[in-house]
Amino acid sequence: MEGPKAPKDPTKKRKSFYIMRGKSVAGSPQPDGRGIQFLYMNDGRMLSSARLVGGITDEEMLGLLATTAGFRQLVHSIGVTVEAEDRELVADFCLQMYGHRDVYGSGTTLRLPVQADGMERILELEGCEWSEDDNIPGQIRFEFPQAGTLATVAVRFYLQDGYDAPEVEDEQPVDFTSPYYRGMLEKSLMQTGNNARLKRVIDQARRGEDVTVAFIGGSITQGAGAIPINTECYAYKTFKGFCELTGRGLEENVHYVKAGVGGTPSELGMIRYETDVLEDGRITPDLVVVEFAVNDEGDETKGECYDSLVRKILNAENHPAVILLFAVFANDWNLQERLSPVGRAYDLPMVSTRDTVVEQFYLKPGSGKVVSKNQFFYDSYHPTSVGHTVMADGILHLLQVVDGQEADVDTLELEKIVPPIGGAFEKVRLLDRRHPHEEEPGNGLPSGDGNTVWDQWNLETDCGGFCHVDTELQAVERNLDLGVTPEFADNWMYRGAEGGRPFSMEITCESLLLVYKDSASNQVGCAEVWVDGEKVLYVDPHVNGWTHCNALICFKSGERKRRHVEVRLAPGMEDKDFTILGFGVV
Template sequence: MENYDLERIKSVIQRAQSGQELTIGFLGGSITQGSLATEHENTYAYRVYKWWCDTFPQAKFNYVNGGIGGTDSYYGVSRAVTDVLMYQPDFVVVDFSVNDVDNIYCEETFEGVLRKLLCWSSRPAVVVLNNVFYDTGVSTQDIHNRLADHYGVPHVSVHDTIYRRMKAGEYNRIDITPDGLHPNDKGHGLVAGEITKFLERIMDDLIQDENLTDDSNTDAADAGADTENDIQDESACSCVLPAPVTANAYEYAKRLTIREICPKLSGFRADTHEKMGHLDHFKNGWIGENAGDSIIFELEGNCIGIQYRKTISRPAVRAQAVLDGDVEHPVLLDGNFDEDWGDCLYIEPVLHHGEKKKHTLEITVLDDESVGTTPFYLMSIIVA
């Protein structure tokens, strides 16, 4: 099946066949979260999870959905552990193909996502999903698939299947995606179908392989024992991957919130509201309301991004960031969001492949007409 390394997926299928408990995970943007599905059970992610449950009723499956709308692989690589990997998944579908269109660092950040997933201690089987803008056919599929091929990770393309069938007249765009991006119930079903068809082909390959082997019960029992030992040994050993394609500065990216760092506050205050799950976005951060409010971080790394809220509740407070005292080149942090679909979890890179050392980052609320309106909400600092 092309040049994919399917051993991890085959291992998950074999463990499901033997009745083990497994965790099925998903990491991505709004389509993964389930935007425009009438209920979560109709999303592509839940339908793929349900395929595992229905196909292997003897096994027990856990479901983890780490989809967050409007987010790309820059954010994804920094939250992969807290939103998916900490649950020790055995199988992960990852998709940032449409949101990475606007991510200028997408090749490097997506490679970081892949490497982080593949090297996690549970050694999950990974499948890259590529969604698409249905009106234009645009996505970052070529970039993502080139990276996936480098690591032998299989990929499923909406562009090469559903989109092409739509262009050929099999579907009307409006019947599968009202806004040209997010699938409706029917569209989610089609996306799930492409993933499950791929998994079924792997199952067929496994059956053919088994038919070619000696059907001796003794040999089969021995083979089963060896397989179990191999799985245990594999999860215990260190991960060996090919050399990265990019500079790969983001593989170990992490988010710093009030839980991880204590910056110097002068006017800014820590948000005291409790965060309720990974979709409760604007919590665990810092709030600045008045002109001159400032917050100072001491950070170490060579890549730094500022994650803050851009809000539709305009006008909103604006701030500026100064890195390492370079007041001649401040970075504007505008809390106003020009779209209307909701508040944005925006990331402003302020250092990319800089010197790896201790850096000082100061963020200050500006003295302009926005003061006194929607406060500035600083979600996190992302460092790599």
């Protein structure tokens, strides 16, 4: 190899800041065999990355990142670095702008091939063609030729003349063996609670009995930010640590269930618990970790759904142990104060990631700071693999403390405890098109014998125009899978191009929730829910702006009676699509 005969003098670099630095990525499997890492930049994520990673505090500069027009005013060029084991590999860096008319279809996508050799490549913005419909910076993608490719990436924005950015200092690796780190873990333990159920599970595992450890929550439980998502997430690391604590091999007699769904609160979690965790009775968990402390802001009951979910889990015949886990966002926020009364009322073990990390974020290295926000957070909402390790270590610290304690007597009598927030949805169950009385055969549920919850509903349905099955669904990585499983696959879809009658049913129940699909598509319309001739709910599936599961309460009466329910497209939207994913029925 020969170098240039007369290399040019270096060009003076512009001021710049990173939005990603040393970030681990992995190519998730795509239908065409490629691997893609999606990194969403909307909803304030790019601004948060500029603060956390780039050290930007200038509010004017941060504000410019909120729109495509502002982005172009601020950013001159983009530097991208990719480093992988195969240095000859070429990845495509993509920055996609979301559009006004069509979120995913009408905006500009900037693309730059980058060799994975650790050298920075520059994307000059001046010569790029831009769409007139550009709205906001939407997402960054790293596209790899093969699924499963692991790489480390950096992205920085070089600034237009007149803008400044601070120099970024190198960070020290996280020392997981330091006394400061042990002190962090001690702060994570809110309470051990009554340890009887937890000690029983530990002892059962040690004796070689079959034990199932399950996790239910949002995107953090799904593994978002962990690379790879299946083995670096806090759930798997906790499971692995539990096996080590009890002296058992992985999946020897201790079994693992991970049921995290991104962007969803306990309002949906309580409905999907039987399908996603219990797998309709095929699994009986002995320990369940519940993580919704950063997902439940959108819960319209302000905690009653969370309380109901916890009661549902505790009330199982095998008396499982429950650990409440309180994750945290990069702005130091969670719903610990709202939800922790549930743990205190039922005397449950509780672990707070917020208490673990937030205080030390603001200390100096050598004075107690162990991990920075940049090291802990993958973006403004999700932890990195390092952050997932810290979360898991907090739970494992609890298990070690409980393991060293004398066993308590299990005094929990749930029926005698008034729910601290509310338990109206404790017995909620999912109704979808697998129901035994649905017209479609092969639903996989037990036939009615007069005693099941389904029989008690006395259900009669007419799906009308909602006779199709939607396959474009939110899909998640379950358990140890790298591939994704669709949520609520047994749904009812209305196609506006074909039309048809409203969905209607006669049902005997106390309360009802609608589970529906959110979407950014203009082809999806709004719907209305009518109960006994009265409109009780208007549903706009565009609020969240992505393909996503959502649940809303149709009615909560406390009175069990026969009702006529209809779901219909809103007036003027009969030519649009809408998907009923299911119902939550009490």
